[in-house]
Structures are given as C-alpha cells and as structure tokens.
C-alpha cells in the first residue's frame with residue numbers, strides 16, 4: 435500500500451493512569467496479541483493500522499502515552515493534534531476512575547475543542563475484582579458528553595469495536611464538517627455533544 439492509499443487519516447491518542455492497559459489495548463488491536471509482562475510506557479509510543487469501513491480506507495495513527503505523572507509534560511504535547519482521545523481507566527481500580535476529572539482537565543487545557551473522546555473501562559475479564567460499577571461509569575461519561583465502552587485487552591473483548599466505532603464517528607464528523615464548511619465549528623471552550631453511532635459495530 436502506498437503512503438497515499440487511504441481515504442482518511444485520523445490521529446487517536448490513548449491517555450489515562452499508569453497500568454490501566456493502554457498499551458495492551460493498542461497491541462491487541464494492531465498486532466492481535468496480549469503481551470505477557472507488558473512494561474510501563476516511556477514517553478509515547480506510536481503504531482499504525484489501516485482499516486476498511488464501508489469501502490473506505492481509514493488509516494489510524496495511534497499514539498500510546500505513558501500514564502506516569504513524570505511523563506505528563508511530554509504526553510500533553512500530543513493532545514493538540516488528536517482527532518480522538520481514548521480516556522482509559524481500569525474497572526478493578528477505583529483510583530484510576532477517581533482520577534478521571536483530572537484527565538478531563540488535561541483534555542480541556544491541551545486538546546482541540548473538536549476532539550472526540552471515548553471513556554473506556556478496561557479489564558472486564560477481571561469481573562470478580564470490579565471496583566467501579568458500569569452504571570456509575572456510564573453516568574459519568576454521559577454527564578461529560580463522552581462515549582463509553584468496556585473492554586478486555588486480554589480477552590479481546592470490544593477492542594475492535596472500540597477503534598472501529600471511533601473511526602466511524604470520525605468519518606461521520608469529517609463528512610459533516612465538509613458539509614457545514616466549518617460554519618458551525620464550536621467556539622473555543624464550548625462543549626460538544628457526540629451522538630453514539632453504531633454504523634460499523636462488529637457485534
């Protein structure tokens with residue numbers, strides 16, 4: 435495939451506390467594996483996967499950021515150009531959920547105001563260790579106008595759906611923006627509600 439052989443190019447950035455499973459989600463999606471003994475990300479990693487949605491080729495640039503506080507100034511610089519953010523927490527770790535408002539402040543401060551954000555509760559294979567009820571997370575996501583999905587990188591649960599639904603939403607927005615000719619682009623600081631689209635759900 436040549437460099438130009440795609441219809442859309444989107445940048446997706448994963449953020450969230452250390453250890454919630456961001457790298458495992460990316461590796462499951464891009465390489466189809468669950469890496470044993472995955473170490474902490476240093477700074478930022480980058481992977482590419484091209485998918486086809488309704489006959490259109492969509493190239494996804496996926497940026498996996500380190501959750502550790504000490505890398506925050508590096509990772510913040512990747513927010514600005516993101517088309518979508520995957521804000522991840524671990525359903526077995528209350529702390530990772532409690533930190534979400536802090537992450538939302540980061541998004542508010544550093545991301546572009548058109549960014550599509552999806553909240554992801556990872557590690558649903560560890561159901562008996564769950565600390566954050568699904569309803570609570572759904573309510574939180576809805577209050578913040580975010581999409582919500584629960585995944586397991588380990589069991590490959592909802593991982594394809596996560597990235598394909600996002601790609602689908604980004605295509606929809608790109609087409610809409612073209613139609614609107616940017617007349618209705620939100621003003622800085624104006625919130626944006628995203629409707630959830632299931633147009634290319636796999637399950």
Ligand SMILES: Nc1nc2c(ncn2[C@@H]2O[C@H](COP(=O)(O)OP(=O)(O)OP(=O)(O)O)[C@@H](O)[C@H]2O)c(=O)[nH]1
Nearest residue numbers: 452453454455456457458474475501557586587588
């Ligand atoms: N049971 C289970 N464990 C998972 C899952 N996803 C990730 N893990 C484990 O959680 C730990 C952290 O995973 P990472 O993918 O490195 O987490 P991260 O969010 O990228 O962490 P940082 O790079 O430090 O920000 C590893 O031990 C993984 O094996 C999952 O879906 N289920």
